[in-house]
Amino acid sequence: MRTPWRAFAIAAVSLTVTTARADRSASGAPQPPNDLRQHAEDVVDYTLTASLDTATHSVHATGAIRWRNTSSKAVRELWLHLYLNAFKDDDSDFLREQVGGRGSSLPEGYGRTEIRSLTLQNADGSADDLLATMETKRPGEKDETDARVPLPREVGPGESIQMDVAFDDKLPIVVERTGYRNSFHMIGQWFPKVARLEPDGTWAHFPFHHLSEFYADFGTYDVTLDVPESFTIGATGPAVETHVMGGRRVERHVQGDIHDFAWTAWDRWQSRHDAVDGVAVTVLFPPGFGDIADRELEAVRFALPDDSARYGRYPYVTLTVVHPPQEAAEAGGMEYPTLITGDGPWLTPRGVLEPEIVAVHELGHQWFYGLVATNESAWPFLDEGINQYAEGDTMGRWRGAGSAANLFGLRVSDAAIQAVAGNMAARDEAVAQAANAFSTGANYGRLVYSRTASVLETMRRVYGDDTVARALGVYTRRFRFEHPGPEQLIEVFDEVLGPAVAATLRSALFDKGWVDFAVDRVRSERAEHGAGYEGSVVVRRRGTLLFPVDVDLVMADGSRRRETWDGDGDWKRFEYRGRIPLAGAVVDPDDRVVIDSNLENNHGTTAEGGGRARRTIERLTYWLELLLQTVSP
Numbered sequence: 001m002r003t004p005w006r007a008f009a010i011a012a013v014s015l016t017v018t019t020a021r022a023d024r025s026a027s028g029a030p031q032p033p034n035d036l037r038q039h040a041e042d043v044v045d046y047t048l049t050a051s052l053d054t055a056t057h058s059v060h061a062t063g064a065i066r067w068r069n070t071s072s073k074a075v076r077e078l079w080l081h082l083y084l085n086a087f088k089d090d091d092s093d094f095l096r097e098q099v100g101g102r103g104s105s106l107p108e109g110y111g112r113t114e115i116r117s118l119t120l121q122n123a124d125g126s127a128d129d130l131l132a133t134m135e136t137k138r139p140g141e142k143d144e145t146d147a148r149v150p151l152p153r154e155v156g157p158g159e160s161i162q163m164d165v166a167f168d169d170k171l172p173i174v175v176e177r178t179g180y181r182n183s184f185h186m187i188g189q190w191f192p193k194v195a196r197l198e199p200d201g202t203w204a205h206f207p208f209h210h211l212s213e214f215y216a217d218f219g220t221y222d223v224t225l226d227v228p229e230s231f232t233i234g235a236t237g238p239a240v241e242t243h244v245m246g247g248r249r250v251e252r253h254v255q256g257d258i259h260d261f262a263w264t265a266w267d268r269w270q271s272r273h274d275a276v277d278g279v280a281v282t283v284l285f286p287p288g289f290g291d292i293a294d295r296e297l298e299a300v301r302f303a304l305p306d307d308s309a310r311y312g313r314y315p316y317v318t319l320t321v322v323h324p325p326q327e328a329a330e331a332g333g334m335e336y337p338t339l340i341t342g343d344g345p346w347l348t349p350r351g352v353l354e355p356e357i358v359a360v361h362e363l364g365h366q367w368f369y370g371l372v373a374t375n376e377s378a379w380p381f382l383d384e385g386i387n388q389y390a391e392g393d394t395m396g397r398w399r400g401a402g403s404a405a406n407l408f409g410l411r412v413s414d415a416a417i418q419a420v421a422g423n424m425a426a427r428d429e430a431v432a433q434a435a436n437a438f439s440t441g442a443n444y445g446r447l448v449y450s451r452t453a454s455v456l457e458t459m460r461r462v463y464g465d466d467t468v469a470r471a472l473g474v475y476t477r478r479f480r481f482e483h484p485g486p487e488q489l490i491e492v493f494d495e496v497l498g499p500a501v502a503a504t505l506r507s508a509l510f511d512k513g514w515v516d517f518a519v520d521r522v523r524s525e526r527a528e529h530g531a532g533y534e535g536s537v538v539v540r541r542r543g544t545l546l547f548p549v550d551v552d553l554v555m556a557d558g559s560r561r562r563e564t565w566d567g568d569g570d571w572k573r574f575e576y577r578g579r580i581p582l583a584g585a586v587v588d589p590d591d592r593v594v595i596d597s598n599l600e601n602n603h604g605t606t607a608e609g610g611g612r613a614r615r616t617i618e619r620l621t622y623w624l625e626l627l628l629q630t631v632s633p
């Protein structure tokens with residue numbers, strides 16, 4: 001999902017050049033061997049037939065869910081997510097948290113999923129009713145998004161069951177990710193979805209919280225959709241059959257190795273089609289949005305092969321980019337397998353890269369949310385945070401320093417925005433916690449998205465371009481289809497970048513780790529013996545995160561001498577001896593440690609070290625300070 005605030009808003013602020021990207025190595029990203037798993041373990045298959053009633057904004061569906069117990073334990077129940085019930089009434093966890101959280105309002109129209117029948121099919125052709133004993137809510141609770149389904153018999157490890165299901169959806173007026181507006185329909189989280197059973201036999205089920213996203217097992221989705229003939233469908237996976245019959249357009253979409261399915265239907269969709277890196281890309285957009293669609297397609301042309309090279313090949317044959325109409329913008333900026341939604345008004349100036357950033361962001365989710373498939377409820381940073389880093393990394397490589405906005409010659413980098421936002425909350429609460437454990441929506445955004453991204457960006461700048469990309473490349477390949485947790489991420493950083501870097505990452509994620517480099521004291525005086533000057537500089541590292549840094553000693557004539565510090569310990573003294581008086585010093589002069597919590601103390605001068613040297617020193621950090629003061633997400 002897009003970051004809770006919009007990067008483009010800051011483009012209107014009068015600020016200027018910030019951090020340029022550190023030097024890139026000529027070789028680009030490393031290419032770990034592409035020995036990728038071709039397919040996920042098929043755990044849950046959905047065969048559904050769904051009919052959209054565009055007058056009542058309802059979906060009527062029937063079908064079968066085949067589920068296999070891939071855990072080591074027998075189970076006597078299963079859990080179904082009924083996500084659309086988050087919009088059923090004001091008592092849902094989602095709407096209660098929304099009102100107290102991100103500051104949005106209640107939806108203008110409610111929505112829900114109602115299961116009409118649910119039966120367990122037996123080998124002898126008989127069926128057991130599961131609906132009568134299904135519990136949609138816990139005693140004393142009102143939320144109905146997390147249903148427990150007791151099973152009449154045990155399902156052992158390796159055993160499969162088939163449930164037949166019929167259900168009706170009433171769509172809400174578009175709220176955040178799903179719903180309708182006039183004849184536009186964006187249909188996500190619309191079917192009863194089996195929760196993921198972890199290998200140890202515990203169900204990873206949860207109510208639909210306002211800040212949390214999803215988690216599910218992989219399988220094959222075979223979904224037949226029908227809509228009025230005049231409507232265009234966009235959906236997960238390729239259409240393997242299409243026909244028009246009795247005034248209805250019918251499309252059957254089949255896709256394996258995915259864990260969700262979303263679709264859209266509208267009678268005003270326009271489209272662009274292109275083949276990008278062997279993938280059939282469709283952009284669906286409202287009338288008048290042709291320019292935006294072209295820009296989204298341009299972003300996909302860069303990012304799809306780029307992401308494939310970095311994180312392992314995109315394994316699907318289609319990608320659909322859905323740009324919702326202005327009045328349904330709440331459906332924008334979201335990811336589903338092979339289908340993403342864009343964002344940005346039709347008049348977005350070329351210099352404000354919102355359509356590009358959102359397209360790159362949501363496309364990146366195809367790897368972290370889609371293929372690696374972490375638990376977004378328990379560890380949102382593993383998806384949104386790493387993907388936010390990947391977004392900045394891709395945008396930086398594609399568009400250079402002004403990667404968030406480039407207006408009237410003023411450039412703002414995505415990385416600088418993330419660093420400032422992340423620092424605002426770095427000492428409040430941990431990054432690595434469940435979505436519903438965050439105190440506020442603002443802190444969720446600052447920590448899950450921005451802090452994770454800027455910690456990784458700092459590592460990229462400190463340890464070199466290839467390092468973080470190499471670690472993430474190993475992580476996304478090794479854990480494709482594997483649902484890893486934070487320990488697996490840290491394990492890969494340990495393996496690729498060493499235990500010290502892994503420890504830094506762990507501290508930054510779990511222990512509110514932070515760092516502030518500061519030039520404390522700069523001293524310079526005539527040498528007691530012989531000609532010239534001698535002096536010293538004391539540089540401190542405050543906080544708990546350890547990074548090596550450069551320290552520039554700046555002489556009175558503006559010339560420099562570069563020293564390095566491994567960052568170990570609380571402080572280090574640099575001795576100076578030379579022909580020219582020492583005027584000052586700058587720690588981290590190339591702005592590699594973007595998460596440095598105070599940039600104003602990164603330079604220091606002697607009492608006399610004024611004039612030209614002082615101006616040179618101060619100019620180095622001036623723009624970043626300005627950014628710190630001006631930008632507030």
Ligand SMILES: [Zn+2]
Binds near residue numbers: 362387
């Ligand atoms: Zn996202």
